[in-house]
Amino acid sequence: MELNADVKESDHKATRVQGGLNFRLNAKTSEKIAFAFLGLSVLIVVGFVLVILAYIVYNGYNAINIGFLTEMPRLMMTQGGIYPAIVGTLYLIIGSMTVALPVGVMVAIYLNEYAGETRTTWLIEMAINNLAGTPSVVFGLFGLALFVKYFGFGPSLLSSSLTLSLLILPVIIRATEEALLTVPKEYRESSLALGVSKWQTIRHVVLPAAIPGIVTGSVLSIGRVAGETAPILFTGVAYFLPRLPDSVYSQFMALPYHLFVLATAGTNIAKTRSIQYGTALVLLIIVLGLNLVAVLIRRHYRKKLKV
Amino acid sequence: MTEGIQNVSKPQIKVENLNLWYGEKQALKNVSMNIPKNSITALIGPSGCGKSTFIRCLNRMNDLINNCKIEGKVTIESDNIYGPDVDVVDLRKSVGMVFQKPNPFPMSIYDNVAYGPRIHGANRKDLDGIVEQALHSAAIWDEVSDRLKSPALSLSGGQQQRLCIARTLAVKPKIILFDEPTSALDPISTLRIEDLTMNLKKDYTIVIVTHNMQQAARISDYTGFFLMGELIEFGQTKQIFQNPREKSTEDYITGRFG
Ligand SMILES: Nc1ncnc2c1ncn2[C@@H]1O[C@H](COP(=O)(O)OP(=O)(O)OP(=O)(O)O)[C@@H](O)[C@H]1O
Ligand SMILES: [Mg+2]
Numbered sequence: 001m002e003l004n005a006d007v008k009e010s011d012h013k014a015t016r017v018q019g020g021l022n023f024r025l026n027a028k029t030s031e032k033i034a035f036a037f038l039g040l041s042v043l044i045v046v047g048f049v050l051v052i053l054a055y056i057v058y059n060g061y062n063a064i065n066i067g068f069l070t071e072m073p074r075l076m077m078t079q080g081g082i083y084p085a086i087v088g089t090l091y092l093i094i095g096s097m098t099v100a101l102p103v104g105v106m107v108a109i110y111l112n113e114y115a116g117e118t119r120t121t122w123l124i125e126m127a128i129n130n131l132a133g134t135p136s137v138v139f140g141l142f143g144l145a146l147f148v149k150y151f152g153f154g155p156s157l158l159s160s161s162l163t164l165s166l167l168i169l170p171v172i173i174r175a176t177e178e179a180l181l182t183v184p185k186e187y188r189e190s191s192l193a194l195g196v197s198k199w200q201t202i203r204h205v206v207l208p209a210a211i212p213g214i215v216t217g218s219v220l221s222i223g224r225v226a227g228e229t230a231p232i233l234f235t236g237v238a239y240f241l242p243r244l245p246d247s248v249y250s251q252f253m254a255l256p257y258h259l260f261v262l263a264t265a266g267t268n269i270a271k272t273r274s275i276q277y278g279t280a281l282v283l284l285i286i287v288l289g290l291n292l293v294a295v296l297i298r299r300h301y302r303k304k305l306k307v
Numbered sequence: 308m309t310e311g312i313q314n315v316s317k318p319q320i321k322v323e324n325l326n327l328w329y330g331e332k333q334a335l336k337n338v339s340m341n342i343p344k345n346s347i348t349a350l351i352g353p354s355g356c357g358k359s360t361f362i363r364c365l366n367r368m369n370d371l372i373n374n375c376k377i378e379g380k381v382t383i384e385s386d387n388i389y390g391p392d393v394d395v396v397d398l399r400k401s402v403g404m405v406f407q408k409p410n411p412f413p414m415s416i417y418d419n420v421a422y423g424p425r426i427h428g429a430n431r432k433d434l435d436g437i438v439e440q441a442l443h444s445a446a447i448w449d450e451v452s453d454r455l456k457s458p459a460l461s462l463s464g465g466q467q468q469r470l471c472i473a474r475t476l477a478v479k480p481k482i483i484l485f486d487e488p489t490s491a492l493d494p495i496s497t498l499r500i501e502d503l504t505m506n507l508k509k510d511y512t513i514v515i516v517t518h519n520m521q522q523a524a525r526i527s528d529y530t531g532f533f534l535m536g537e538l539i540e541f542g543q544t545k546q547i548f549q550n551p552r553e554k555s556t557e558d559y560i561t562g563r564f565g
Contacts, residue, residue: 116373186410190471193366194423194478195400204426205412 056280063278072242082279087244088157088237088252089226089286095161095248096168096225101218103165104172105207111173112180113202132170139167140234148235158248160236167231168221175217179210212298219294223287229256255283319344319512320365320482325379327360327369334360336536338379342529347504347513349523349544352533353559358516361533362484365514366402367395383482400427403480407487409467411459411474416451419459419470423478437477445473446503465496472503483507485515489522501526520560524548532556 025033071081107128115121143163153159183206191201229237238251239261245252259279262272318341327335334357342348350358363369364381367388381388388398400423411419420438421429429437438455442448447469451462459470468488475483485504489497497519504513505526517523523530524544531541532553540547540556551557 184410186406186408187412189368189371190404190406190410190474191412191422192371193368193399193404193406194426194475195396195398196423196426197396200426204422209413 053284056277056284059274060277060279060281063274064281068275068278069282073240082253082255082258082275082282084241084244085253085255085258085279086282086286088254089256089283091157091245091252092161092164092232092254093222093225093290095157096164097218097222099162100165100168100172100221104169105176105214107169108173108176108180109202109207112177113198113206128170128173131166132174135230136167136228137230139163140231142166143231144234154249155236155251156249157236157245157252160232160252161248163231163235164225164228167228168224171221171224172214172217175220176210176214179213179217180206182213183209208301211301215294215297215301219291222290222294226283226287226290227256229254229260232257255279255286259283317344318342319384320514321380321382322364323380323382325361325364325377325381327357327364327378328376329372330374334536335364338536338538340531340538340541342512342514344512345508345510346528347508347515347526348529348531349527350514350516350531350533351518351520351523351559352539354518356533357536358533359486360536362404362486362514362516365482365484366399366404368399368404370395400478401480402482402484403475403478404484404486405468405471405475405488408491409464409471411462411467411470413458413460415456416459416462416470417455420473420477422474427478438473441473441477442470444476444507445469446499446506447473463496465492465499468492468496468500469503472500476507480511482512482514485513487516487518490518497522520548520562532559534559 068081069086070083072083074080111121111124115124140163143159143166147153147159147162148155153162187205187209188201191205192198196204232254236251237254237257241251241253259276262276262279263269320340320342322338322340322342325335325338326333338361350362352358360369364377365383365388369375369377377389379389383398383402386393412422414422417438420441421434424434424437439448439452442451447466450466451470459467462470468491472483472488489500492500501522504515507513515523515527527544529542530544530547532539532547532551532555534555540551540553542552547556548560551560557563
């Protein structure tokens with residue numbers, strides 16, 4: 001009897017499920033609903049970005065003038081400009097990209113074009129993936145131990161740039177590898193078939209075709225270099241310096257740390273409100289500006305490559 | 308079975324007992340063939356029988372494949388191309404290759420043709436002449452002479468393929484390998500390329516893989532029929548098509564299988 005009841009019960013369920021399947025939204029309605037949700041998500045994201053941008057611009061634009069961009073901070077940083085922080089951040093970008101870009105591209109070329117599918121290659125790839133997921137404060141400590149102490153570069157532009165270049169190396173390697181993978185095999189084959197060596201093929205056909213992808217990856221990393229605080233905190237950024245760094249061994253100021261100092265530990269947090277927003281705005285403009293440059297470079301190469 | 312060696316007084320390419328494995332799988336079995344200078348040799352056979360594999364042995368493109376093992380001897384003008392001190396890059400300069408899919412580089416028409424000579428160190432002054440001559444030989448000069456700077460990818464498929472031929476000619480090879488050069492093209496473009504290959508025969512030795520029997524019959528002097536990695540029959544095209552010795556050859560060219 002029991003068994004019978006069970007069977008009946010499941011029979012019943014089965015019919016219900018079938019009934020459920022019969023109840024279908026017609027395609028048009030479901031399309032509309034899906035579209036509405038997708039559209040809403042986009043709106044929310046774009047909305048937030050716009051609100052944040054507007055908020056920073058609204059609060060910051062008053063602070064920005066020639067003096068703000070070209071003068072040293074004065075009166076315990078409650079007055080004057082942020083010139084040394086701007087210069088410091090630009091130096092960091094230049095310094096870390098100078099190291100990380102060529103090294104990253106070369107590593108990617110080696111891994112993608114030369115290294116076979118061996119255990120060693122696999123290990124290297126794993127290491128790079130892990131590096132990409134490491135918190136930036138760990139890079140800061142590592143930079144402190146290696147560059148500041150062991151190599152004796154001291155707290156300096158050099159130590160910070162090298163630390164940041166380690167931080168962005170995995171991003172650049174990954175982006176370059178992806179870009180190399182998208183270059184059709186046919187390009188390589190037909191170049192080799194013309195009696196062109198492997199390296200020349202990479203140099204003259206593969207790399208140019210990969211440049212748009214490499215540039216995109218590099219720009220992502222410029223954003224990180226400009227925005228990171230932890231890695232430079234341990235390795236060279238200064239709380240306040242009334243002058244520009246005069247060599248790679250000097251300490252320096254940087255925009256994100258300056259902002260942090262003003263907003264948390266500054267002498268008068270309320271008094272520097274507009275300087276804070278002004279600093280944030282400048283940081284934003286630098287990153288967006290570099291993004292724009294990257295888009296233009298990419299466009300230029302795309303045009304050259306495609307029809 | 309192998310009917311490869313025939314009486315050719317001075318073969319330019321001499322293949323002896325060529326065996327090739329992709330991993331465990333044997334793709335070429337004891338292939339021997341003599342290919343004379345300034346001739347067109349067509350290679351025919353059903354899909355997967357090893358035609359591309361064979362032709363890629365002649366300029367060592369198979370070197371690029373990971374677990375590919377080759378045994379036997381390929382001699383080109385008395386050099387064993389698998390010998391220990393052969394420079395593969397030099398070999399590929401003298402044995403050019405045109406692929407199935409037209410694949411110009413994403414550069415201008417001019418740069419595509421100039422690519423090889425430039426890298427091989429041609430004089431800047433000579434470059435224009437080399438490019439023009441190669442485009443003439445590939446029968447595409449008239450169509451592109453007024454837009455050498457435009458992107459190669461803006462050309463039609465058939466034009467792109469002739470551009471690829473020009474690119475190969477610009478390196479001044481002695482032998483040109485064609486792997487189904489017209490299978491992605493329309494009939495008119497195909498005819499143009501067939502005419503072109505027949506003109507090129509004066510100056511080059513040509514080996515062409517094709518699935519098109521009329522094409523093989525129309526343009527080639529010699530024909531080789533492959534089946535499952537073996538060269539079943541090789542001889543003058545007329546003989547192969549009119550009077551094949553092997554039953555399977557006859558079946559294939561009359562369309563009874565493949
Ligand atoms: N890179 C490779 N790795 C493993 N096997 C391969 C490889 N390339 C070709 N083969 C195999 O070798 C055999 C011969 O292939 P090949 O490409 O030479 O044939 P084909 O005669 O050119 O055929 P098609 O007319 O379709 O082009 C096939 O069975 C194929 O699957
Ligand atoms: Mg093939």
